[in-house]
Amino acid sequence: MRSWRWCALERIVEALQGAARAYGMNAEAVPVGRVRALAGDITLPGCGAEEAGRADMLWHSAASLRYENRYEEEIRRTNITGTANVLALARRMGVEVANVFSTAYVWGRTEGLLPEEPIRGVTSNNHYERSKVDSEALLAGAEGLDVRVFRPSIVVGHSRTLSATAFTGLYGFVRQMYQFRRILERMRPGLYRTRPMQIRMTPDGEIDMIPVDAVAAQAVYIGLSSGASGIYHLTGTDKEYIGAAVSGILSLLGFAAPEYIDKDADSASLEWLDGQLDKQLDFYGSYILGRRVFERRRADQAIGARRDLVRPLPPIREMAAWYLERLEQERQNAPVTR
Amino acid sequence: MRGGACPPVFVVGTGRCGSTLLSRFLRRHPAILSLSELFVFATDLGRRITGTFPDQPIDGAGLWRILGAAHPMQTLMLRQDVMMEEALYRPALGRRFGKAEGIPAIAATALPHLSDDPDALYDRIAGIVRGFGAGAAGELYSALFDRLREDAGARLWVERSGGSLRLVRRLRQHFPDARFVHIIRDGRDTAISMSRHAGFRMALLHAQLTEILGVDPYESADRTWAGDLPDDLECYLPERFDAERFRSERAALPLCGYYWSGEIAAGLRELADLPPDRLLTLQYEDLLAAPEPVLERFFRFLLQGDEPGDLSRFASEVKPPRSDWRSLPERESAALDRACQAGTEAVADHLNREAA
Numbered sequence: 001m002r003s004w005r006w007c008a009l010e011r012i013v014e015a016l017q018g019a020a021r022a023y024g025m026n027a028e029a030v031p032v033g034r035v036r037a038l039a040g041d042i043t044l045p046g047c048g049a050e051e052a053g054r055a056d057m058l059w060h061s062a063a064s065l066r067y068e069n070r071y072e073e074e075i076r077r078t079n080i081t082g083t084a085n086v087l088a089l090a091r092r093m094g095v096e097v098a099n100v101f102s103t104a105y106v107w108g109r110t111e112g113l114l115p116e117e118p119i120r121g122v123t124s125n126n127h128y129e130r131s132k133v134d135s136e137a138l139l140a141g142a143e144g145l146d147v148r149v150f151r152p153s154i155v156v157g158h159s160r161t162l163s164a165t166a167f168t169g170l171y172g173f174v175r176q177m178y179q180f181r182r183i184l185e186r187m188r189p190g191l192y193r194t195r196p197m198q199i200r201m202t203p204d205g206e207i208d209m210i211p212v213d214a215v216a217a218q219a220v221y222i223g224l225s226s227g228a229s230g231i232y233h234l235t236g237t238d239k240e241y242i243g244a245a246v247s248g249i250l251s252l253l254g255f256a257a258p259e260y261i262d263k264d265a266d267s268a269s270l271e272w273l274d275g276q277l278d279k280q281l282d283f284y285g286s287y288i289l290g291r292r293v294f295e296r297r298r299a300d301q302a303i304g305a306r307r308d309l310v311r312p313l314p315p316i317r318e319m320a321a322w323y324l325e326r327l328e329q330e331r332q333n334a335p336v337t338r
Numbered sequence: 339m340r341g342g343a344c345p346p347v348f349v350v351g352t353g354r355c356g357s358t359l360l361s362r363f364l365r366r367h368p369a370i371l372s373l374s375e376l377f378v379f380a381t382d383l384g385r386r387i388t389g390t391f392p393d394q395p396i397d398g399a400g401l402w403r404i405l406g407a408a409h410p411m412q413t414l415m416l417r418q419d420v421m422m423e424e425a426l427y428r429p430a431l432g433r434r435f436g437k438a439e440g441i442p443a444i445a446a447t448a449l450p451h452l453s454d455d456p457d458a459l460y461d462r463i464a465g466i467v468r469g470f471g472a473g474a475a476g477e478l479y480s481a482l483f484d485r486l487r488e489d490a491g492a493r494l495w496v497e498r499s500g501g502s503l504r505l506v507r508r509l510r511q512h513f514p515d516a517r518f519v520h521i522i523r524d525g526r527d528t529a530i531s532m533s534r535h536a537g538f539r540m541a542l543l544h545a546q547l548t549e550i551l552g553v554d555p556y557e558s559a560d561r562t563w564a565g566d567l568p569d570d571l572e573c574y575l576p577e578r579f580d581a582e583r584f585r586s587e588r589a590a591l592p593l594c595g596y597y598w599s600g601e602i603a604a605g606l607r608e609l610a611d612l613p614p615d616r617l618l619t620l621q622y623e624d625l626l627a628a629p630e631p632v633l634e635r636f637f638r639f640l641l642q643g644d645e646p647g648d649l650s651r652f653a654s655e656v657k658p659p660r661s662d663w664r665s666l667p668e669r670e671s672a673a674l675d676r677a678c679q680a681g682t683e684a685v686a687d688h689l690n691r692e693a694a
Contacts, residue, residue: 070569176566182549187593188600188680272592272673279568331552336387337545338504338604 008039015165022163023213040089042082047089058090058098058145059223065168067126067283079131083138090145097146099223100139104153104208104235104294106132111290116151116231116298125286148228152215153208153235153294154287159311160213162322170209173284174249174320178327180280181253184273186337196256198274199281200267201288203243203260208236208294214311221309222302232302235294238313242288248317252324263289341369344494344642346483347517348509350609352601353501353538354531355523356622356659358424361498363633363652365451369641371492373483375424375447377509378499382409382443383541385556391475391508398470401478406464408440410556410576411540416441418581422537424500426450433457452486476512496640500537503605510608516616519639520609522685523622525602525678526663526671529594539589542597543574591670595677603684610688619692629653 012035017027040047042062064071064078083100090098107114108124118140124130139147156171157164164171184192215234222228243260250258261270267278281288303309349364351357364372381390390404415421416429417437425446429436434457435445444463449456466485470478483495499505509516532538544556550567553560555576564572573580609617618639625632630653637646663671 066565068565068567068569068572070572071565172566175563179550179566183546184596186545186549186600188596188677189604191596191600191680271676272590273596273677327552334548334552335385335554335557337384338387338507 009035009037012037019165022161022165023158024161024163042085043077045085045088046092047085049089052089052093055090055093055095056097057223058086058095058100060086060098061101062086063101064131065128067128069127072127075127075131076134079128080134080138083135087138087142087145095145097148097223098139098142099148099150099219101219102136102139102149102151103129103132104151104233105129105286106136106151107292107294108133108286109290111292113293113295114233115295116233118231126283128283129286146229148223149231150215150219150222151231151233151235151294153210153233155212155215156209156313156319157211157322158213159211159314162314162319164212164319164323167323169287170316170319171323173281173287174253174323175327176280176284177249177253177255178324180277181255182331182334192253192255194256195273196259197250197277198259198261198270199246199288200263200265200278200285201242201246201260202263202290203241203246205242205288205291206293207240207242207245207287208292209238209240209313209316210234210236211311211313214309217309217311218299218303221306222299225302228302230298232299233294233296234299235296236313237296237310240313240316245316246288249320252317252320341493341641341644343487344640345515345517346480346494346513347496347519347640348502348506348513349496349498349519349521350502350506350509350605351500351521351523352503352528352598352605354528354535354661355521356625357498357500357521359625359656360519360521360636361451362655363649364496364498366652367637367646368491369493371483371487371490371495372451373448373486373495373497374451375499376405376444376497377502377505378537379409379412379425379443379446379448380404381505382411382556383537383544384501384504385409385411385541385544385554387505387508391505391512395472396475396478397472398468398478401470401475401482402464402467405444405467406442406460408435408442410440411544412443412446413437413440414556414576414579415536415540418579418584420536420540420581420584422535424537427456434460452490474512476514480513494640501541501601503601506605506608517618517639518609518612518616519618519620519636520605521620521622521625522602524663525595525598525681525685526674527659527661529591529598529674529678530661530663530666531659532594532598533589533591536584538594539584539587542589542593543571546571547575591666591674592677595674595681599678599681599684602681606684606688619688621689625656626658629656 013032016030020027020030038049040049062082064075066075106119106129108122108129110122119133119136122133124133136149139149154169167175181192218234222232247257267275270278349357349360361372361374364370377390381387427441427445427450435441445456445460449459453459467482470481487495547555551563573583620632620636630649633649633652634646637649663674
């Protein structure tokens with residue numbers, strides 16, 4: 001059996017070439033000869049790296065995006081201990097500049113205009129958000145490193161090809177609604193088409209999404225700028241509303257038009273079926289409950305005249321349809337019910 | 339035995355609808371070979387329907403892989419000591435099958451229902467089935483059941499499995515001459531009973547696990563989407579099944595209500611075009627209220643109008659069940675009522691059409 005250390009280079013090349021293909025680029029043109037893989041595990045002291053050498057700059061984007069209670073330890077180990085280990089390794093390697101990805105949702109339940117500033121006294125929605133708050137605290141206290149913290153909002157597929165290589169955020173929401181529909185279909189066929197689901201959300205609140213190529217382009221540009229430092233919101237530039245986004249996705253899945261109920265409604269007052277969906281969508285509360293706008297003044301100043309780094313957000317329904325087709329293909333061999 | 343052979347009958351229902359009681363009577367009727375819970379275990383509680391009713395021809399060895407093999411979900415239930423009480427084969431000293439290898443589908447209930455020595459009957463049936471040539475699955479099943487019926491000196495075989503309403507389309511396809519008895523119970527009481535029943539709870543958990551994972555967790559090790567499982571489902575993955583929690587929990591009543599509604603409405607549609615000589619609908623509540631006339635209708639249908647004999651001893655065994663939705667708190671009762679509403683309306687439509 002090949003060890004994971006041996007596979008590290010293969011895995012990173014495969015990831016780069018896979019992303020190139022997904023983003024409509026020539027995978028063969030990826031300069032794999034310039035890639036050097038150093039196998040490790042960020043949850044281990046020193047990241048478990050056998051050899052380190054020297055480096056000028058750190059890019060840290062590894063994270064656990066899980067949120068269920070049972071994953072609490074894994075989330076904290078990856079996102080907090082992992083960050084501490086990565087910083088320690090960076091110092092050992094002589095790194096002076098650290099570019100680290102966090103999330104705009106460190107703001108938790110805070111509403112309003114949210115600045116590109118350190119977090120203080122927020123109420124998080126889940127273990128994931130909490131771990132990112134703690135991770136940012138570690139970054140803020142990192143001595144001897146010039147740290148740039150990038151806070152993307154909901155990262156979606158490529159602005160032109162729509163392709164994605166990770167399936168959280170928007171895709172997680174689509175997938176969970178799809179799973180919910182299929183479970184309902186096994187229980188009571190056709191119900192989802194006729195019964196409007198009641199969903200807690202803020203329909204006129206903004207939902208913030210940014211294409212993956214925009215995140216990459218902006219982060220790289222800022223990360224390589226000599227004057228960069230501090231926190232940057234890598235968030236969307238196209239205004240989208242929660243109600244329209246959710247309705248579009250539900251309509252694509254064939255659901256009856258949903259009924260929106262107040263975000264502060266007691267979930268115990270929901271009918272059982274709506275309560276089940278409410279529980280399933282708990283993680284997405286950060287996205288669909290409340291009115292929040294992520295200020296991106298610092299990010300805009302940093303990219304300056306490079307407006308080519310801002311990419312248009314594809315229609316949400318089209319991105320959801322792209323993923324739905326993939327889900328349908330994956331489930332072709334699911335067992336029949338009758 | 340008076341009279342000639344009669345076409346076979348399937349007793350179908352949503353499950354938890356009183357059909358097990360009918361099997362107890364069928365077993366004791368001399369003109370009938372009663373096959374109890376055969377297809378529920380062959381399909382591994384509804385999990386492998388296409389495998390049990392393949393569209394392609396199979397041979398005796400293939401049929402024996404369906405009937406003579408132990409299937410994973412029921413084996414897990416056996417090992418975790420959460421098997422439902424309908425499974426009559428109990429591992430014990432001197433018994434062929436135990437928790438380690440699992441109990442073959444045909445031996446779980448069907449054979450102990452027929453014989454005090456299910457292991458010997460298993461061997462005899464294995465010999466019969468392995469001698470079969472290739473044919474349609476329905477033909478091979480029929481050949482086996484007819485052989486057992488002849489050996490028992492019975493006029494017909496009757497198969498009854500809990501929850502077999504979902505198999506009606508397959509049964510009609512594979513047994514084109516079969517007749518059907520559909521027993522219907524108030525959806526709210528059925529749902530309460532399902533919520534407590536280990537088999538139904540396993541089937542409901544399996545459905546949810548499958549749809550979230552995108553694969554049958556008993557057939558595939560792919561756990562790509564296991565992160566999407568809520569904590570209260572993840573603990574029922576086969577590899578980490580929490581038996582203690584399973585024993586202490588009940589399925590949500592509205593979930594069972596929606597399931598009942600879906601099953602009964604689909605089942606009624608699939609039975610709708612059968613003529614009266616091929617379909618008898620019974621209501622469980624009628625059986626409770628007046629057992630003897632209902633049993634008389636039932637057995638006369640099975641025997642194509644012939645005198646069924648003295649049914650008073652069976653009638654005296656009909657007792658009121660434990661589940662009664664009227665005893666639920668108002669809020670729970672209302673939620674259950676809503677969940678059952680579509681099914682209740684479908685039943686009312688069906689009964690009105692029959693009455694007309």
